[in-house]
Amino acid sequence: MIETIFFEQQIAEHPTTQRIRSALPRASWVPIDRYQELFNKRHQNFKLQKKNPALILAKKHDNFVLPVPSGFGMDSHKSFYFSHMYNCLYDCKYCFLQGMYSSANFVLFVNYEDFFTSISEKIDKYNGKTLTFFSGYDCDSLAFDKLSGFADEALNFFSDFPNTELELRTKSIAIGSLLQRRALSNCIVAFSLSPAEIAKSLDSKAPSISRRISAIKQLAGAGWKIGLRFDPLIYTSDWQKLYSSLFSEIMEGLDPSMVHSISYGPLRFPKKMYKKAANLYPDHKLFAFPMEEANGVISYGTTIETQMHDFLKSELNNYTSENKIFQCIT
Amino acid sequence: MSKVTGVDNNSKLQFKFCWVIALRAEAAPLIDAFNMKIVENKSLFPIYANEETGHALVISGMGSIKSAAAATFLKNHLKINDYSAWINLGIAGFFKDPIGDMYQANKVVSKESGTAFFPGLRLSKLVPAAILFTVSKPENGYKENALYDMEAAGFCEMAPSFSCNELTYVFKIVSDTPNSSSSLITKHLVRELIEKQLSKISDILSEIEILVEEEKKRLSIPNEVLEFEKRFKFTETNKYKFREIYRKWRVTFPSRNLDLAEFLNSKPKEIILKLEKEILANAKNWNAL
Numbered sequence: 001m002i003e004t005i006f007f008e009q010q011i012a013e014h015p016t017t018q019r020i021r022s023a024l025p026r027a028s029w030v031p032i033d034r035y036q037e038l039f040n041k042r043h044q045n046f047k048l049q050k051k052n053p054a055l056i057l058a059k060k061h062d063n064f065v066l067p068v069p070s071g072f073g074m075d076s077h078k079s080f081y082f083s084h085m086y087n088c089l090y091d092c093k094y095c096f097l098q099g100m101y102s103s104a105n106f107v108l109f110v111n112y113e114d115f116f117t118s119i120s121e122k123i124d125k126y127n128g129k130t131l132t133f134f135s136g137y138d139c140d141s142l143a144f145d146k147l148s149g150f151a152d153e154a155l156n157f158f159s160d161f162p163n164t165e166l167e168l169r170t171k172s173i174a175i176g177s178l179l180q181r182r183a184l185s186n187c188i189v190a191f192s193l194s195p196a197e198i199a200k201s202l203d204s205k206a207p208s209i210s211r212r213i214s215a216i217k218q219l220a221g222a223g224w225k226i227g228l229r230f231d232p233l234i235y236t237s238d239w240q241k242l243y244s245s246l247f248s249e250i251m252e253g254l255d256p257s258m259v260h261s262i263s264y265g266p267l268r269f270p271k272k273m274y275k276k277a278a279n280l281y282p283d284h285k286l287f288a289f290p291m292e293e294a295n296g297v298i299s300y301g302t303t304i305e306t307q308m309h310d311f312l313k314s315e316l317n318n319y320t321s322e323n324k325i326f327q328c329i330t
Numbered sequence: 331m332s333k334v335t336g337v338d339n340n341s342k343l344q345f346k347f348c349w350v351i352a353l354r355a356e357a358a359p360l361i362d363a364f365n366m367k368i369v370e371n372k373s374l375f376p377i378y379a380n381e382e383t384g385h386a387l388v389i390s391g392m393g394s395i396k397s398a399a400a401a402t403f404l405k406n407h408l409k410i411n412d413y414s415a416w417i418n419l420g421i422a423g424f425f426k427d428p429i430g431d432m433y434q435a436n437k438v439v440s441k442e443s444g445t446a447f448f449p450g451l452r453l454s455k456l457v458p459a460a461i462l463f464t465v466s467k468p469e470n471g472y473k474e475n476a477l478y479d480m481e482a483a484g485f486c487e488m489a490p491s492f493s494c495n496e497l498t499y500v501f502k503i504v505s506d507t508p509n510s511s512s513s514l515i516t517k518h519l520v521r522e523l524i525e526k527q528l529s530k531i532s533d534i535l536s537e538i539e540i541l542v543e544e545e546k547k548r549l550s551i552p553n554e555v556l557e558f559e560k561r562f563k564f565t566e567t568n569k570y571k572f573r574e575i576y577r578k579w580r581v582t583f584p585s586r587n588l589d590l591a592e593f594l595n596s597k598p599k600e601i602i603l604k605l606e607k608e609i610l611a612n613a614k615n616w617n618a619l
Binding site: 003004006028030032033037038041042043044045047048049051052054197198200201202234235236237278280282283284285286287288289290 | 436437446448451452454459461490491494495496497541544545548577578581582606609610613614615616617618619
């Protein structure tokens with residue numbers, strides 16, 4: 001439950017702000033000038049703030065759509081990402097967000113229309129090329145959707161561009177807004193997944209794996225294309241057995257033709273982010289493994305990464321064609 | 331200057347709550363409630379403390395700058411740990427009745443500079459929130475729907491750097507409103523207003539204490555590490571490496587002790603290497619859960 005909402009005065013009358021105001025009438029509404037007044041300031045404590053984050057409603061002014069980092073997404077497509085929100089309801093220990101900002105407060109940019117204008121410009125610029133737009137890079141695409149109403153507006157927009165793909169990346173089971181409408185052929189609902197035992201330990205506050213799998217099957221049943229994202233891969237003593245049974249649980253009763261793509265990626269942190277995250281959770285086993293450092297990136301190292309890559313590729317080939325499987329290395 | 335009972339003044343004391351209070355009349359009920367004794371009375375800023383109850387308090391006098399200076403003085407004088415909570419509590423004007431209600435400031439604005447601060451985590455189950463303007467002269471107009479004080483902005487400028495913003499709190503008790511002039515405020519009234527809120531203050535402290543304990547656990551350096559650092563001559567780089575590898579070793583082998591006797595003839599680098607090797611040997615059967 002969000003108790004405090006800081007809102008930029010310039011967007012006080014924006015329809016999204018008004019809708020959130022009616023949804024949360026009992027929260028404290030505090031006017032601010034700019035979200036940077038309180039977001040990501042020095043001496044903030046991410047871990048403590050995460051216990052009771054506030055919502056900040058703001059207007060984004062520039063950099064609405066950015067090219068994805070290399071290794072993210074399918075190479076065959078020109079890909080971009082956009083972030084209508086910073087930070088996430090969930091508290092996944094491996095997530096780069098905890099090393100990215102010193103604030104755990106959620107920033108929601110309410111001027112969705114400006115994101116869509118910017119996306120239109122990219123579509124015009126790359127006329128004829130297949131473009132993919134990723135949502136959910138700095139946030140979870142659906143976790144906040146009941147309040148933000150973003151997915152519905154995005155889907156309305158993308159329905160006019162059938163040759164342009166939208167990927168909603170999520171761990172959320174808030175799929176109501178999707179199930180209420182006809183499936184959009186150019187939208188991929190991509191779920192981040194780990195073996196249940198690992199998710200239970202690392203994906204704090206996120207829906208359990210069984211509930212995510214159930215949401216996947218409901219969406220696929222309703223005609224939505226599904227993306228399966230095993231990123232990051234977590235190493236543990238019986239990882240092969242755990243991942244193998246996860247794949248089998250997901251694919252059981254799921255029409256393989258509804259799977260748009262499957263991707264996997266190794267656990268990697270920029271050195272600075274690793275230090276910040278380990279400092280926040282010094283007692284967590286994730287940050288006790290003897291990781292390797294190369295070129296400023298902390299990882300399990302090539303031996304483990306190769307083992308995991310080979311296993312995943314071969315195992316996933318049992319369920320879908322090779323051209324739907326790709327590895328993400330960012 | 332008298333000493334805090336039973337404590338070596340050179341060591342870091344274990345204060346969980348550091349109060350920065352403008353007026354003696356505001357401080358008195360807190361000093362009594364938490365059984366604090368004077369430990370510094372020769373400087374501009376008198377300090378009271380009781381290590382057993384975990385409270386330290388400085389009386390700043392009126393004004394934003396004095397509040398910032400007094401907080402700094404308390405931090406340095408008692409060598410306050412970086413996991414302690416910092417609290418500014420006092421009386422304030424408010425745009426509406428009644429007097430006596432307590433609020434948590436969720437936004438503090440310096441009227442002088444325009445700078446805004448957003449201290450603390452919201453404690454909405456215990457205390458309502460309000461915006462607070464810090465003014466340089468007493469405010470009798472109550473023009474905005476807000477609280478008015480003369481210290482909080484200065485306090486908020488400094489206190490987060492001593493621990494963090496989420497352990498910095500501002501609470502105000504309404505002492506004057508458009509219907510109850512500030513000219514009616516007496517020492518006796520101030521004391522009474524604070525005393526009436528002591529039970530709620532105690533509930534608030536229980537919530538804040540949970541955060542303090544969590545930060546204490548996260549930031550404290552284990553005794554085993556301190557013993558090794560005392561026994562061996564670590565360079566600054568090796569000290570950092572040792573602490574980092576010890577953290578991993580401790581998580582990997584939670585039931586083992588790091589035995590000083592095993593390393594008596596070792597060099598710091600050899601200690602680090604041995605811990606690294608033990609963790610690596612365990613990596614093949616790593617249980618991430």
